[in-house]
Each structure stands twice: as structure tokens, then as C-alpha cells.
Amino acid sequence: MAILLTGGMGFIGSHTAVELIKEGYEVIIADNLSNSSKKVLERIETITGVKPLFYEIDVAVKEDVMKVFEENEVQGVVHFAGYKSVPESTRIPLAYYRNNLDTALSVLEVMKEKNCKTFVFSSSATVYGDKNKAPFNEEMPTSTSTNAYGNTKLMIEQIVRDFAASWEELSAILLRYFNPIGAHPSGLIGEAPDGIPNNLMPYITQTAVGVREYLGVFGTDYDTPDGTGVRDFIHVVDLARGHVAAINYALKTQGVEAINLGTGKGNSVLEVVSTFEKANDLKIPVKLLPRRPGDIATSFALADKAKKLLGWKAELTLFDMCKDSWNWQKNNPKGYED
Ligand code: UFG
Numbered sequence: 001m002a003i004l005l006t007g008g009m010g011f012i013g014s015h016t017a018v019e020l021i022k023e024g025y026e027v028i029i030a031d032n033l034s035n036s037s038k039k040v041l042e043r044i045e046t047i048t049g050v051k052p053l054f055y056e057i058d059v060a061v062k063e064d065v066m067k068v069f070e071e072n073e074v075q076g077v078v079h080f081a082g083y084k085s086v087p088e089s090t091r092i093p094l095a096y097y098r099n100n101l102d103t104a105l106s107v108l109e110v111m112k113e114k115n116c117k118t119f120v121f122s123s124s125a126t127v128y129g130d131k132n133k134a135p136f137n138e139e140m141p142t143s144t145s146t147n148a149y150g151n152t153k154l155m156i157e158q159i160v161r162d163f164a165a166s167w168e169e170l171s172a173i174l175l176r177y178f179n180p181i182g183a184h185p186s187g188l189i190g191e192a193p194d195g196i197p198n199n200l201m202p203y204i205t206q207t208a209v210g211v212r213e214y215l216g217v218f219g220t221d222y223d224t225p226d227g228t229g230v231r232d233f234i235h236v237v238d239l240a241r242g243h244v245a246a247i248n249y250a251l252k253t254q255g256v257e258a259i260n261l262g263t264g265k266g267n268s269v270l271e272v273v274s275t276f277e278k279a280n281d282l283k284i285p286v287k288l289l290p291r292r293p294g295d296i297a298t299s300f301a302l303a304d305k306a307k308k309l310l311g312w313k314a315e316l317t318l319f320d321m322c323k324d325s326w327n328w329q330k331n332n333p334k335g336y337e338d
Contacts, residue, residue: 001073002026003247006059006107007080008052009036011191012122012180015240016078017044017052018189023244027052030059030068031081035194037336043188060102062109069114076118076247079107086147086294087198093148100152101159108163111170118250119172120243123157125232125262125299126150127176134230134266135302138176138258146294157258164256171250178232178262178301180239182321183328190328191236192335200231200269201321205329208282215284217269219291224298228269232262232300235316235324245312262301263314272318279322 003020007013008029014036017027021044029041029052038056045051053072057064059081068074082100083089089096104121111119127150128136129143145151157174164170181201183190196212197203206212220227242261267275273284307313 001075002028002053004028004030004068004074004077005080006030006077006103007082007122009033009038009040010080012177012236012239013078013080014040014044014189015184015236016243018047018184019237019240019244020247021048021050021052025247028055028068028072028074029053030055030057030065032056032058037192039336040189047184047186047188060099060106062106065106065110066113069110069116074114074116076120076251077107077111077116078120078122078243078247079104080122082122082152084149085198086149089147089149096148096152101155104156104159108159112167117169117171118247119160119170120246120250121156121160121172121174123174123176123258124150124153125176125178125260125301127154127157128299130296134298134300135264136260136299137302138260138305161256169254171253172256173246173250174256174258175242175246176258176260177239178234178260178299180236181233182235182237182316182324184237185324185327187327187331190325190332192332200272201325204273204276204284205325207284208276208280208326209329209333211333213285215273215286216289217286218289218295220288221291222297224268226268226270229295230266230268230298230300232264232266233272233318233321234261234263234314235321238314238316242306242310242312245306245310249310257309259306259309260301260303261306262303264301264303266298266300267318272322275318276322276326279319280326282326
């Protein structure tokens with residue numbers, strides 16, 4: 001019996017593989033390596049002593065997913081496979097709809113055909129939109145986004161709900177991630193964006209390592225304590241443990257639940273920069289810039305539902321996140337490239 005991680009070679013998927021293996025689960029990874037490196041597999045083995053079974057397939061191709069199910073006893077699926085860049089999704093929206101919807105649909109179809117009843121989905125806090133006020137709780141209305149990436153997350157949540165309504169035995173968890181940063185404390189796996197990073201922490205670490213000249217801070221006039229954006233930064237290892245808790249829960253239940261994975265606490269962009277500087281004894285040159293289109297002022301979770309249903313809460317601090325992000329970047333200045 002195994003848990004299949006689609007997109008399991010990526011940032012969140014690889015950390016989840018490690019935590020599932022530590023919990024005694026057998027892990028299978030299916031990934032087309034479109035935005036990840038094959039080296040992740042050996043790194044997972046170095047950390048855990050176990051090399052997951054790996055299928056280099058495109059999860060959008062249903063026959064290929066079927067093959068994984070034919071050759072293994074798949075007990076549950078954590079579905080990470082999908083494109084994830086917000087700005088790219090505004091340039092090539094159709095590619096985002098095609099890939100993100102196809103990957104989800106092929107996995108769900110195969111699960112139904114093979115009677116696999118446990119599904120955990122990589123959703124995002126982006127589904128709360130810009131009308132709700134933080135802390136975001138799971139009962140709040142969701143809304144469409146200004147970008148195709150966010151809309152695919154919302155659509156897949158709906159697809160899963162409709163599917164669950166038609167199949168009573170399905171157990172599905174929609175995990176709404178806040179802002180995952182940090183890296184495994186070993187420094188062996190971490191976030192390795194292709195090209196110029198869109199997200200805050202990889203931009204900070206690339207500035208620290210000298211690949212970028214300075215960090216642009218997008219917006220200093222938000223209605224927040226210091227004027228910069230506030231987000232709920234969560235350590236990727238905590239987030240990965242949240243997936244283990246979600247799988248444990250989903251294997252025992254039926255129905256659909258949306259669950260936030262956040263710390264319940266917001267920190268500003270400038271607080272992240274100063275904590276990073278303190279944690280690593282470094283200086284990050286910053287340039288204050290205008291707001292980035294599409295950003296909201298404040299986003300943080302109400303994290304009570306995860307505690308109540310899954311018995312999970314985030315344990316690691318922003319200081320830990322900053323230390324571990326830098327440890328990963330300084331040991332791997334070019335990510336997984338040599
Ligand atoms: N920021 C900067 N400079 C940068 C990058 C980011 O100042 O170079 C700021 C942003 O303006 C924002 C904060 O840092 O205020 C966080 O930005 P990120 O891009 O790291 O994260 P977002 O909150 O914009 O997006 C994240 C995920 C998305 C997800 C969204 C949901 O990356 O996948 O949360 O809330 F959709």
C-alpha cells in the first residue's frame with residue numbers, strides 16, 4: 001500500500017515525501033520534471049534512507065497514471081502536479097488551464113476506476129480572494145482571482161466537491177496553503193525556482209548569495225503596521241507534516257474538507273527581511289518599490305480547523321524558516337544544478 005505524490009519532486013512535494021516516509025508510509029512519486037530535478041530523488045534517499053519509486057510521466061496523460069495504479073497498490077494520492085507561477089499564468093492562461101485541470105482530472109478519473117478513495121489536493125489561500133478580511137477561515141466565501149493560476153485552484157476545488165457529491169466513499173482534503181518558505185534542515189532539499197524568482201524568500205536568498213543585486217520591496221503604503229505586505233509564512237517542513245496529518249485523517253473518513261495550512265500569524269515583508277538578516281548575520285540590500293499588481297495587503301490563516309480535525313499545528317518559527325532557507329541556498333547556490 002502506497003501514497004502517490006503527483007508532482008512529488010517539487011518544493012512542497014519533496015518535503016512531503018520525506019515526512020511521509022518518516023511516518024512509515026511507502027511513497028511513489030509521479031513527475032515529468034518540468035520544473036524539478038531528478039537529483040531530488042537521491043536527496044530524499046540521503047535524508048530518509050529510502051528511495052521512493054519514481055515514474056517520470058506526465059500526470060495529465062491518464063493512461064500513464066493508470067499504469068502507476070496497475071503496477072502498485074495506491075492507497076491515496078496527494079496531488080501537487082501543476083503549474084504554479086502567478087505572473088506566468090497571466091501570460092499563458094490556456095497552458096495553465098490545460099495543464100492544471102488535465103492533471104487533476106486524469107488523477108481523479110483513475111482513482112474512481114481503481115476505487116482509490118483518498119485524495120489530498122494542493123490548494124492555495126489565493127481562493128479567499130481580495131474581499132475577505134484576514135484571518136481567513138474555511139467558511140468564508142471563495143472568489144475568482146485576477147490570475148489563471150488562482151482560478152485553476154478554485155476550479156479544482158469545485159471539481160473535487162462535485163466529484164465527492166457523486167461518490168460518497170471519497171475522502172478529499174483541500175489544503176489551502178499560505179506562504180511556504182524554509183527548507184529541510186539538512187540543506188539537501190529546498191526551493192529552486194527557474195529563472196528570476198517571483199516569491200519573496202527565494203528572492204531574498206538569491207540576493208544574499210549574490211545572484212540578485214537587491215531585493216525590491218513591492219509596496220510600502222499598505223494599511224499594515226509598517227506599510228509593507230503581511231503574509232502567513234509557514235515552514236515547508238511544518239507544511240509537509242500537515243500533509244501527513246491530512247492523509248492520516250483522510251484514510252479514516254469520507255467527504256470533503258477544505259483546511260488551511262498556515263501558522264495563524266502574519267509577518268510583514270520588512271519583518272522577514274530583518275529576521276533573515278538577524279538569523280544569518282547578513283545584510284540584504286533593499287529598494288522600496290511601488291505595489292505589485294494583484295497583491296493584497298494582508299493574508300493570514302485562522303489555523304483552528306487543522307488543529308481540531310487533523311491534530312496538526314505549525315511549530316517552527318520565522319527565525320527557523322530564515323535559517324533553513326539560507327542553509328539550503330548557500331549549500332546549493334544554483335539550486336539543483338551543478
Ligand atoms: N514581495 C516583495 N518582493 C519580491 C517578492 C515578493 O516585496 O521580490 C512581497 C509581495 O509583494 C508580497 C509578499 O512579498 O507582499 C509575499 O509575496 P510572494 O510572491 O512571496 O507570495 P504571495 O503571497 O504573493 O503568493 C503566495 C503564493 C501563491 C499563492 C498566494 C496565495 O506564491 O502561489 O500566496 O495567497 F497564490
